[in-house]
Amino acid sequence: MKFIKNLLFTLRPALMVLKTSDGISANKIRFNKRNRKCVVMGNGPSLREDLPGIMERKEEVDHICVNAFPLAEQFFALKPEYIVLTDTAWWREDPNMNDATTRKKVFETLEKVDWKMQLIITHNGDYNFIRSSVSNKNIEIIKLKTVNLYRPVDKDAFRFYDTGYFGPPFNNVLIIALYSAIKADYREIEIYGADLSYLFLIDVDQRTNEVFIEEEHFHKKSEKEILRRDAGIDSKPTTMHEFLYLQAMTLKSHELLSEYAKSKGIEITNKSSYSIIDAYSRG
Numbered sequence: 001m002k003f004i005k006n007l008l009f010t011l012r013p014a015l016m017v018l019k020t021s022d023g024i025s026a027n028k029i030r031f032n033k034r035n036r037k038c039v040v041m042g043n044g045p046s047l048r049e050d051l052p053g054i055m056e057r058k059e060e061v062d063h064i065c066v067n068a069f070p071l072a073e074q075f076f077a078l079k080p081e082y083i084v085l086t087d088t089a090w091w092r093e094d095p096n097m098n099d100a101t102t103r104k105k106v107f108e109t110l111e112k113v114d115w116k117m118q119l120i121i122t123h124n125g126d127y128n129f130i131r132s133s134v135s136n137k138n139i140e141i142i143k144l145k146t147v148n149l150y151r152p153v154d155k156d157a158f159r160f161y162d163t164g165y166f167g168p169p170f171n172n173v174l175i176i177a178l179y180s181a182i183k184a185d186y187r188e189i190e191i192y193g194a195d196l197s198y199l200f201l202i203d204v205d206q207r208t209n210e211v212f213i214e215e216e217h218f219h220k221k222s223e224k225e226i227l228r229r230d231a232g233i234d235s236k237p238t239t240m241h242e243f244l245y246l247q248a249m250t251l252k253s254h255e256l257l258s259e260y261a262k263s264k265g266i267e268i269t270n271k272s273s274y275s276i277i278d279a280y281s282r283g
Contacts, residue, residue: 023123023145027164031184032081032118032140037061038186041080042174043069044195046274054078054192061190064181066173068102070109083110084120084177086170091126107133118142120180122170144176158260168253168260171246172196175253178268182261189261191280194272199247202227202240210237254279 039054039061041047051074054063063080070083089099110119111134119141121130127143134141149166160166164183170176174194181189202213211227227238258279261268271283 022127023143025164026144026146026167026180026183027162029118029142029144029180029183031180032116033062033184033186034081035060035062036186037188037190038064038181038184039190039192040064040174040177040181041066041069042177042191042193042195042272043067044193044197044272044275046195046272047193049273050192050271062186064177066177068106070106071102075109076112079115080117082118082120082177082180084173084180085125085130086122086173086176088124090121091129103133110134110139111136113138116140120144120176122176123147144180146176146179158263161260168256169249171250171253175250175257178254178257182257182264182266185264185266187266189266189268190283191268191270191275191277192272194270194275194277196247196250196276197274198243199276202243204240211240211243251277251279 037060041054041063043066051072055074055078058078062082063078064082064084065075065078065080066084067087069075069080089095090103095103110117113136115138117139119130119134119139121127121141121143123143123145125143127141130141146165146167148169149160161168167179168175170179174191174196178189178191198213202211204211212225213227214225227243228236254277258268268280269283270277270280
């Protein structure tokens with residue numbers, strides 16, 4: 001009975017894997033490892049406070065950055081081994097103006113990378129677009145053939161994650177960055193810039209009912225903007241229910257990653273100077 005339930009539970013994700021014509025299992029990646037310890041950096045505002053300490057021991061650990069980190073002044077000094085891009089804004093044909101500008105600047109910066117680096121995108125990413133935009137031979141582009149899967153009913157559920165074809169829902173770029181670090185078998189993983197403080201930055205326009213956020217990243221000032229369902233020009237505004245549901249799913253994914261890492265004997269420590277994620281031990 002458990003086998004049948006698990007089979008039904010994984011049927012849709014399995015079909016998604018089969019439909020992904022390109023990409024590879026996370027288990028087949030030859031990760032660019034130098035050390036047994038890895039620092040995973042989100043782009044939360046707390047990273048401003050934490051970056052000096054990260055820079056002081058940059059030779060002792062490997063680094064995974066995400067999204068627009070290449071625009072930070074520390075990027076070329078830190079020389080991270082990996083960058084993870086998951087938002088559709090990085091490859092969609094109709095990004096809004098702000099995302100299009102950021103994308104152009106990031107891709108131009110990546111063309112100047114003079115060290116070996118791996119760029120990781122999700123199964124729904126456009127490999128050909130990224131490769132045509134980032135032609136730098138120092139950068140290996142990896143498309144994961146890994147799809148979202150919550151824990152099935154069986155207690156030994158993490159065997160699905162062990163295949164490299166399944167992982168927790170990647171609702172946030174930090175999730176797949178941490179998943180990649182686990183798959184690379186780093187024995188110690190430290191997290192910085194994982195504020196996840198969106199809950200305190202949102203409000204509802206009392207006249208229009210639109211949900212807006214005054215979002216802030218470590219590398220740029222906050223901007224007040226309407227929350228939208230995706231990064232397209234004509235994207236519809238999101239609802240408060242959709243936003244809160246996504247945040248709950250993100251926190252659940254962190255819990256799954258924490259448990260999965262422990263099952264592999266991997267220690268994850270959240271060393272962000274500020275974070276609302278309670279799934280990991282604090283440094």
